[in-house]
């Protein structure tokens with residue numbers, strides 16, 4: 001929907017910086033987390049209402065052990081109510097690590113002379129995507145450094161290329177992007193390639209801290225980055241993902257920054273971010289940060305639970321930066337998407353050989369190196385329903401329409417049946433006998449939870465899938 005602030009007589013805040021660090025610190029310092037307020041805020045979130053900054057400040061200030069437990073319990077319940085037990089699976093594909101920026105936490109920074117700079121050729125992209133399809137992946141996020149070589153036209157070209165790769169029963173049905181911010185025209189070019197989510201992390205929402213970590217290059221401009229997803233929206237990309245890199249600054253500030261960003265997008269574009277990511281700093285070649293703000297596992301779990309409560313309808317993404325124990329734990333409190341079978345060294349899915357093996361090609365160290373099949377196995381064993389669903393964006397249920405997610409019964413009508421069908425495809429095409437047995441049992445159990453008519457239709461489609469049909473969805 002087009003936004004006409006002048007007609008509504010309200011100030012036009014689009015593409016303008018929206019973070020006031022003084023305001024956020026005042027809220028953190030001046031909002032006590034007494035028992036009654038924490039409980040009231042949890043109750044509001046459980047009614048599926050997005051929280052205000054002040055309410056979120058109450059949650060980040062809770063230090064009492066019992067209250068923290070209540071926050072986590074609230075998040076667990078809200079997750080169950082909004083998302084059920086589905087976990088959407090994806091994999092990152094690093095296309096190139098050339099970069100003109102000097103971010104002090106990243107192995108790709110321009111000053112890291114030990115990094116082997118590599119951009120996959122078109123042929124190599126195809127080979128990598130084939131390897132990913134052979135594992136059963138259906139959803140990718142393409143990742144690029146920030147470099148003139150990775151222009152909007154080039155990114156759009158790689159997206160086309162990826163959609164065109166069909167190996168056996170394999171195909172990539174959704175390509176998300178994590179790349180540099182562009183101007184409106186640039187975003188328009190990429191948007192036309194039919195991408196899913198455009199993800200850009202602010203890293204830290206604190207302007208002074210931001211300046212300390214981003215030494216040179218386009219990315220050192222805090223405001224250019226902060227307003228990037230506004231430009232994406234102006235260019236018609238209504239499916240955007242935000243994130244903060246935890247460990248750069250006080251985690252409580254970053255949580256409020258993420259909520260503020262969400263409010264801003266909602267106020268200006270009628271739609272909040274589709275996803276929030278919360279990577280924690282991992283070891284990287286040329287890492288140069290003092291570690292003062294590192295986030296412990298306990299704080300990490302807590303901040304994920306707080307985000308879940310603060311933004312009930314926003315997907316939360318947890319990546320293989322975290323080890324399998326942390327992933328298992330954090331999954332309970334609100335995560336809706338994880339990657340599986342992740343490799344981030346450039347060219348590593350298909351093991352593209354390079355003469356200079358001693359130089360590093362990865363951005364940071366990941367901690368969960370399990371295969372996609374192992375991740376799926378564990379999800380099934382712990383009561384989750386793995387999903388490769390890509391239906392919403394292909395049915396046009398994005399942007400404003402994605403709010404339909406809040407419509408009662410939406411999950412049972414669409415998400416669960418689609419998860420079941422994509423899992424059935426995975427079982428038929430890629431699972432070994434043990435995993436297949438577990439998968440079919442999980443599917444039977446999920447069918448019981450569906451409305452009989454929907455279950456009937458889903459059963460029919462699963463039979464079609466068993467017979468060789470693919471890509472069925474509601």
Ligand code: SAM
Pocket residue numbers: 105106107143144145146178179180200201203244245279280281282283284287321363364
């Ligand atoms: N170059 C683009 C950019 O900076 O937005 C996109 C790709 S960058 C490779 C993707 C994200 O990785 C960054 O936004 C940052 O949050 C994260 N990252 C960088 N260094 C990291 C590290 N040492 N540990 C964990 N995450 C890191």
Ligand code: SF4
Pocket residue numbers: 099100101102103106107108109110144145146219
């Ligand atoms: Fe480049 Fe992105 Fe790494 Fe910064 S985080 S050095 S912009 S790849």
